[in-house]
Amino acid sequence: MSVATVPRVSGTPIGPAVAVHGLKRQYGGRVVIDRLDLRIDRGEFVALLGQSGCGKTTLLRALARLDLADAGRIEGPLRPAVVFQEPRLLPWAPLHANVALGMEGPEGQRLAAAALSEVGLVGRENDWPRNLSGGQAQRVALARALVREPELLLLDEPFAALDALTRIKMHLLIKELVARHRPGVLLVTHDVDEAITLADRILVMKAGRIFASYEVGAEVERERLRRDLLTELGVELPTAA
Numbered sequence: 001m002s003v004a005t006v007p008r009v010s011g012t013p014i015g016p017a018v019a020v021h022g023l024k025r026q027y028g029g030r031v032v033i034d035r036l037d038l039r040i041d042r043g044e045f046v047a048l049l050g051q052s053g054c055g056k057t058t059l060l061r062a063l064a065r066l067d068l069a070d071a072g073r074i075e076g077p078l079r080p081a082v083v084f085q086e087p088r089l090l091p092w093a094p095l096h097a098n099v100a101l102g103m104e105g106p107e108g109q110r111l112a113a114a115a116l117s118e119v120g121l122v123g124r125e126n127d128w129p130r131n132l133s134g135g136q137a138q139r140v141a142l143a144r145a146l147v148r149e150p151e152l153l154l155l156d157e158p159f160a161a162l163d164a165l166t167r168i169k170m171h172l173l174i175k176e177l178v179a180r181h182r183p184g185v186l187l188v189t190h191d192v193d194e195a196i197t198l199a200d201r202i203l204v205m206k207a208g209r210i211f212a213s214y215e216v217g218a219e220v221e222r223e224r225l226r227r228d229l230l231t232e233l234g235v236e237l238p239t240a241a
């Protein structure tokens with residue numbers, strides 16, 4: 001089933017951005033994704049936490065259709081937008097061509113300029129990747145991801161390589177962009193605070209399965225949620241005095 005056309009209520013897309021049923025992936029007999037089920041709705045921001053090696057990237061790659069599953073089914077877009085830890089820009093192409101990849105002509109130029117201005121790079125469409133800071137390059141990667149209005153946006157630790165202040169600015173930007181475009185989002189991160197800041201729902205993955213799911217509630221609940229998540233991830237916290 002395609003979820004390309006979804007009904008809208010007051011301009012807000014609703015319905016599933018992606019649904020995963022019984023997904024399984026193994027490497028040489030070792031099960032990395034184990035009959036995993038997952039659904040992300042349009043406009044929903046889901047963060048995926050888990051210890052190193054639990055299968056987060058394998059799941060993201062399956063959703064991105066960069067890898068095949070051994071069993072199970074993914075209902076969702078065949079080409080979701082993906083932003084990786086590195087911006088992966090083409091060094092020989094100006095920014096507008098990086099953003100509007102494959103969309104030629106004046107319409108591509110116009111969309112690229114609009115997307116670049118949305119990420120705070122107004123008037124930079126004829127500039128080159130080599131002239132950008134790490135944060136600016138990642139802004140271009142976000143513009144490229146959103147220019148096609150994806151139903152599903154996959155974020156693979158996109159802010160992990162940025163300095164702390166740039167990361168905060170990017171958090172504010174991605175929140176704003178997601179609120180406006182309303183894709184379903186899956187963010188793979190190691191950063192518990194980032195997950196709590198950005199996500200509506202946080203999933204903890206263990207041994208190839210979704211082990212726990214937390215709704216991110218009001219501000220007052222967040223410190224307790226933070227402690228619960230860190231404990232879930234194997235961090236031994238001192239008991240409160």
Ligand SMILES: Nc1ncnc2c1ncn2[C@@H]1O[C@H](COP(=O)(O)OP(=O)(O)OP(=O)(O)O)[C@@H](O)[C@H]1O
Pocket residue numbers: 027032050051052053054055056057058059
């Ligand atoms: N192409 C591959 N061939 C063989 N084993 C693989 C392959 N890709 C991943 N694995 C194994 O699958 C397991 C899960 O890897 P994955 O990269 O999904 O974990 P992760 O949770 O994203 O880890 P990290 O947080 O360190 O990035 C690991 O044990 C890894 O060695």
